Structure formats: structure tokens, C-alpha cells
Amino acid sequence: MQSRREPNRTTSSPSPDFGARAARYDELRPVDENWWELFDTLVRAGDLHGRRVLEIGCGTGALAVAxxxxxxxxxxxxxxxxxxxxxxxxxxxxxxxxxxxxxxLPFRDGWFERVVARVVLHLLDRPRALAEAHRVLAPDGRLAIATFDPAHFDRYWLNELFPSLERIDRARFPSPDVLESELRAAGFPNVELARVSQTAEITRDVALAKVRGKHISTFDLIDGAEYEAGLARAEHELPDPVRYSVEWLVVAATARSR
Ligand SMILES: C[S@@+](CC[C@H](N)C(=O)[O-])C[C@H]1O[C@@H](n2cnc3c(N)ncnc32)[C@H](O)[C@@H]1O
Structure with missing residues (x-):
């Protein structure tokens, strides 16, 4: 299937190409125990059960279907x-x-009780997207977000192999303070923040498959020489298994009554 460049209005840098990673997305970023733990946290924080819900940036649909x-x-x-x-x-x-x-969004004002967004806010023109989420939410509707906490980038397992990765992701992902003020500006006065800290362990082969498959979109934003050098180092230096932590920020924000 032909791939397509995705819109990215947050920076003038190249946009990640999700069309190209669709076929292997689920293999390289599987639904595992950690995925379910975050899902349960989001469902609770957003009070999603029994609601009319819109997911934005649903990707391959695991959350929407669950x-x-x-x-x-x-x-x-x-x-x-x-x-x-x-x-x-x-x-x-x-x-x-x-x-x-x-x-x-192709939906009328106030149509949804809940909006949910998992690992997508860093790709959006957030002021516009948050205003749209607010527009389609009913009065007192709730927006539930999962994104990476800044602590996620402190010791990420790819940092040493790809030196510009940490800087790129710290710039892309909003800090809790920035996100909170963006949410308030978009009409969400009540913002609740929580952190979910997880550990992960993958085999060296799985880790190499992730790097070779460019499983995170940040790989599209580093230059080719850095990628090739990092991959060569990964092939020599990655331990077996690779252990790392995943630091999530879970945000629930309630829309101002109209
Ligand atoms: C990192 S993936 C996350 C997918 C899914 N939410 C998950 O947790 O696996 C980000 C998704 O956001 C989508 N996306 C990027 N920009 C978007 C936009 N402006 N509007 C809607 N979706 C967008 C991409 O196509 C991609 O599927």
C-alpha cells in the first residue's frame, strides 16, 4: 500500500510517516501486560465505560476495540x-x-461524552486539537490522555545509541505544566494528572527488531547517518535482555460547562 506523509503542524521538521509503519506497528508495539495496565488506568481516569467515546489518533485501533x-x-x-x-x-x-x-473533527458540537488520546498529543497542533476535542464534548464531558512523562526520556534504552533522540522527544512531548495550561486555555479548567511507572524487559532480538523496524516515529526525525551508526552499535552492544522503564503521564480534564 502506498505510504503518505502525515500532517505535523507543531514544527517545521519532517513529519513521521505512520503509513509506512502501519503493517508492523502491532508486531513492534504489542498489546502486552503494560498496555493493559495503562488501558485500565485511562478507563478509570476518563470514566470511559458506558460512555459515547471518541478516540483521536487511534492508530491500529487496539484501544478503540478494547x-x-x-x-x-x-x-x-x-x-x-x-x-x-x-x-x-x-x-x-x-x-x-x-x-x-x-x-x-467531522462531528457536531457536543456529540461525545468522552474523548481519549493515547500517545498522539506530541504529533498535533495541540491548541487546535484540544479546542476541537472541547467542541465535540458535551458540557462536563471529559478528555483522557496518555502521553509520556518527561521522566520517560531520562534513561530511555535508545538514548545512548541515538544521541539526538532524547532532545527531539523532550521537545515534542509536552511537559505536565505546558499540557495543563494548554488544556485550561482550550476550555478544560479541571485537570487531574497521574503518573504510571512501568518496567519492561525484551530480548535482544526483539530490541533489534524494534530498531530495524523504526518502531517509534522519532526515528523519522533523526538523520540517516545517525540511524545507521546507532543500528550498528545496537547490533554489537545491546545486552540480552534489554530492561528499561516506561514513564506515563495520564491526564483527565473536564470540559467547562457551556
Ligand atoms: C504513535 S501513534 C499512536 C496510535 C495509538 N493511539 C496507540 O496508542 O497505539 C500516533 C497516531 O496518531 C496519528 N495522527 C498523527 N497526526 C494526527 C492528526 N493530526 N489527527 C489524527 N491522527 C493523527 C498517526 O497517524 C498515528 O496513527
Whole structure:
């Protein structure tokens, strides 16, 4: 399937290409115990069960489908390739999938009780996307977000291999303070922040497959020479297993009553 560049209005740097990573996304970023722990935390923080929910930047649809067992779910993404994988997922018929941009949602004002966004805010023009989330939420509706806490980038397992990766991701992912003030400006006066700290262990082969498959979009933003040098070092230096921590920020924000 032909790949397509994704819109990224946050910087003038090249945009990550999710179309190109759709086919292997689930293999390289699997739904595992940590995924379910974060899912349960998001569901609780966002009070998502039994609600009319929109997921923005749904990717290959794991969250939307899992949630659709207990909620009425719509899910949008700009990448037709990611959505094609989502539509092939078991249970996908329960979700209303749409190719759409989070900054121009094809839904009427106040249509949803909840909006959820997992690992996508760093890719968006956040003031516009948060204003759109607010527009489609009913009065007192709730926005639930999972994103990486700045602590995630302190000792990430790829930092030493790819020296510019940490700087790029610290600049892309909003700090809790920035996110909170962006949410307030977009009409979410009540913001609750929580942190989820996880540990992960993967075999050296799995770690190498992730690097070779450029499993995180940050790989699209480092130059080719740095990538090749880091991959060569990874092939020589990665231990077996690779252990690392994953530091999440979970945010629940309630929309101001209209
Ligand atoms: C890192 S992936 C996360 C996917 C999924 N939420 C997950 O947790 O696995 C980010 C997703 O956001 C999508 N995306 C990027 N910019 C977007 C935008 N402006 N509007 C909607 N989706 C967007 C990408 O196509 C990609 O599928």
C-alpha cells in the first residue's frame, strides 16, 4: 500500500510517516501486560465505560476495540494505512472508524461524552486539537490522555545509541505544566494528572527488531547517518535482555460547562 506523509503542524521538521509503519506497528508495539495496565488506568481516569467515546489518533485501533466492549466508540486517524489495520482487528465492527484530522473533527458540537488520546498529543497542533476535542464534548464531558512523562526520556534504552533522540522527544512531548495550561486555555479548567511507572524487559532480538523496524516515529526525525551508526552499535552492544522503564503521564480534564 502506498505510504503518505502525515500532517505535523507543531514544527517545521519532517513529519513521521505512520503509513509506512502501519503493517508492523502491532508486531513492534504489542498489546502486552503494560498496555493493559495503562488501558485500565485511562478507563478509570476518563470514566470511559458506558460512555459515547471518541478516540483521536487511534492508530491500529487496539484501544478503540478494547473499549468498544463496554462503550460506544468512534475513532479517527489521519493515516488510512493505520485505519486499514484497525478495521481488520477482531471486534472492529463495533467501532465507527473515520479518516480525519484531530484539528478538524467531522462531528457536531457536543456529540461525545468522552474523548481519549493515547500517545498522539506530541504529533498535533495541540491548541487546535484540544479546542476541537472541547467542541465535540458535551458540557462536563471529559478528555483522557496518555502521553509520556518527561521522566520517560531520562534513561530511555535508545538514548545512548541515538544521541539526538532524547532532545527531539523532550521537545515534542509536552511537559505536565505546558499540557495543563494548554488544556485550561482550550476550555478544560479541571485537570487531574497521574503518573504510571512501568518496567519492561525484551530480548535482544526483539530490541533489534524494534530498531530495524523504526518502531517509534522519532526515528523519522533523526538523520540517516545517525540511524545507521546507532543500528550498528545496537547490533554489537545491546545486552540480552534489554530492561528499561516506561514513564506515563495520564491526564483527565473536564470540559467547562457551556
Ligand atoms: C504513535 S501513534 C499512536 C496510535 C495509538 N493511539 C496507540 O496508542 O497505539 C500516533 C497516531 O496518531 C496519528 N495522527 C498523527 N497526526 C494526527 C492528526 N493530526 N489527527 C489524527 N491522527 C493523527 C498517526 O497517524 C498515528 O496513527
Amino acid at each position: 473499549l468498544s466492549e463496554r462503550a460506544r466508540v468512534w475513532a479517527i486517524d489521519t493515516s488510512p494505512e493505520m485505519l486499514a489495520v484497525a478495521r481488520d482487528r477482531a471486534g472492529s465492527e463495533r467501532v465507527g472508524w473515520r479518516v480525519a484530522d484531530a484539528t478538524a
